[in-house]
Amino acid sequence: MVLLIEWKGVTQGEDFRKRSRKVAARDIELRVWLEGHVKATGCYGCTAEEGEGRSLLLKLGKIHAGQRRYIALEFMMGAMPAGIHEALWLQWQYKQPAVERIRELPLKKLGIEYSHHTELLGARCCFHVEKHLELLHTEALLAEAEAARMNSKAEEYYDKLRRQADRLLLMAARSTDMQLLKEAEALYKRLEAENLPLGRTAMR
Secondary structure, three states: OEEEEEEEEOOOOOOHHHHHOOEEEEEEEEEEEEOOOEEEEEEEOOOEEEEOOOEEEEEEEEEEEOOEEEEEEEEEEOOOOOEEEEEEEEEEEEEEOOOOEEEEOOOEEEEEEEOOOHHHHHOOOOHHHHHHHHHHHHHHHHHHHHHHHHOOOOHHHHHHHHHHHHHHHHHHHHHOOHHHHHHHHHHHHHHHHOOOOOOOOOOO
């Protein structure tokens, strides 16, 4: 199971150009508590720190007005009887720059429905989640490739980047999503700049 988390920076007053340069919130943290049948298996877009009482702490830095940010958490769910069961508890905390005061949002509960209907096994993932999960994967691959490049071990990552570019291009072709197309083109250009072959996929 994948949980996509999205948040946006919002400020009041002033015109848009001034607001867009302002920090809407900083020292953003998201605390996630897991029920006993839930196990975290992946985190994309940030680093998760293990806390007390089966909890995770995600330190998310700051966000500017009008900016949208995304992270994704991956979970493995244990067997449970059919029905709706509590799964996660989440709470946001951040500082408002104008007053430098910590603000905590109310605790939010997320549940998951277990079912015996086998047709759900073939259900497709929500495109919005699938898209941003692939974009987060791309960010992680680029960071890994850059780190390997500094150690003269980058070649092993170029094949991964090439496959990721192909995956983004295929998703863009199927969905006509321009953001995915731009990300795919950026990866191909990066590979081309490194004087590496692009494989069979050609951009037009």
